[in-house]
Amino acid sequence: GDSVTQMEGPVTLSEEACLTINCTYTATGYPSLFWYVQYPGEGLQLLLKATKADDKGSNKGFEATYRKETTSFHLEKGSVQVSDSAVYFCALSSGNQFYFGTGTSLTVIP
Amino acid sequence: DTGVSQDPRHKITKRGQNVTFRCDPISEHNRLYWYRQTLGQGPEFLTYFQNEAQLEKSRLLSDRFSAERPKGSFSTLEIQRTEQGDSAMYLCASSFSGVGEKLFFGSGTQLSVL
Numbered sequence: 001g002d003s004v005t006q007m008e009g010p011v012t013l014s015e016e017a018c019l020t021i022n023c024t025y026t027a028t029g030y031p032s033l034f035w036y037v038q039y040p041g042e043g044l045q046l047l048l049k050a051t052k053a054d055d056k057g058s059n060k061g062f063e064a065t066y067r068k069e070t071t072s073f074h075l076e077k078g079s080v081q082v083s084d085s086a087v088y089f090c091a092l093s094s095g096n097q098f099y100f101g102t103g104t105s106l107t108v109i110p
Numbered sequence: 111d112t113g114v115s116q117d118p119r120h121k122i123t124k125r126g127q128n129v130t131f132r133c134d135p136i137s138e139h140n141r142l143y144w145y146r147q148t149l150g151q152g153p154e155f156l157t158y159f160q161n162e163a164q165l166e167k168s169r170l171l172s173d174r175f176s177a178e179r180p181k182g183s184f185s186t187l188e189i190q191r192t193e194q195g196d197s198a199m200y201l202c203a204s205s206f207s208g209v210g211e212k213l214f215f216g217s218g219t220q221l222s223v224l
Contacts, residue, residue, distance in 0.1 A: 004152075032210040043114075043201070044153070044215040051210035089152050096166065098143070098213060100152030 002027045006090040006101035013080055013108050021075040021104045023064075023090035031092040033057075033066050033073040038087045038103070047075075047088070080108045112136075114216035116202050122222045123192055130188045131219045135204030142185050143213065144177055145201040153201055159185060160207060192223045 007022040025031065035047040035057070048057030053068035062077045073090060085108050090101040115134045123129050135142045140161050145153035156175065157167045161182035174192075179185040189196055199220050203213040 034212065036213075036215075043217040044203075044213075046212045046214075049210065049212060091152075093210070096141070096158065096160075096207075097155065098153075099155075102150065102152045 002031065002092060002094045002097070002099050004090050004092055004099050004101040006088075007104055008102070010105040010107060013106070015082055015108055015110050016079045017108075019075070019077040019080045019084075019106065021088055021090075021106070023073045023075065023101060025071050025073065025090075025092050027071075027092055027094050029094055031094040033064070034091040034093070034098075035062070035064055035073070035075050036089040036091055036100075038089065040086070044089065080106070082108045082110055084108050114202055114204055114214050116200075116216035116219050118219055119217065120220045120222075122224065124224050125194060126191055128188065128190045129192060129221065130186055131200055131202075131221075133185045133187070133202030133204075133216060134183075135185070135202070136214055137183075139204035139206055139214070140182065141205045141207050141211075142179055143203045143205075144185070144187050145203065147199045147201055147218070148197075156187070156200075189221075192221075194223050197221055197223045 032051045034049045036044045037047045048059040050057040050066035056065045087103045117132045143158040144156040147153045159179040174190045177187045199218040201218045202216045205211045
């Protein structure tokens with residue numbers, strides 16, 4: 001069945017370091033891909049999305065490119081801030097269903 | 111647009127009791143989803159509605175769980191005869207129908223079964 005596998009955490013980075021969180025997917029059709037973020041004490045919220053191959057989603061300095069050939073949707077940011085500390089979830093939607101990864105916790109230290 | 115709201119935020123109950131949670135989706139959204147999330151895991155699908163119709167239910171979902179969405183507006187999730195393994199965060203999300211539509215999540219109801 002459809003599924004998402006994402007890099008395990010936790011990840012700890014210094015402010016202004018580069019971030020990559022890996023995400024790969026398995027899907028039978030043509031899924032849409034998402035990154036959701038959960039800040040401490042808050043609900044999940046959409047960070048970015050891509051709906052077809054080679055699309056790049058971007059928001060708040062984060063980017064991810066839908067790579068069909070490698071079935072990946074890695075999340076990247078060139079310079080993280082303390083305020084980026086959160087749990088990041090990769091997800092795909094296929095038909096009417098959404099499938100989430102297990103989440104990667106990021107802590108950014110000053 | 112006040113977002114997705116869930117009530118209560120926290121629920122503590124004794125094993126064997128019944129509990130009911132409520133979700134008010136974004137009013138324009140016709141799809142409503144329930145998920146369960148435990149520590150260190152991503153949201154796990156429970157069930158979803160399109161308008162008032164419950165279109166899919168997880169095969170992992172016990173018969174003790176039931177959900178309704180009368181009139182296609184708010185939804186309730188009931189757990190009967192709760193067990194300690196039911197302790198989790200219960201998340202509600204809503205969306206428009208269509209390819210690539212994103213989910214809007216509520217803050218969740220944290221259930222603790224003692």
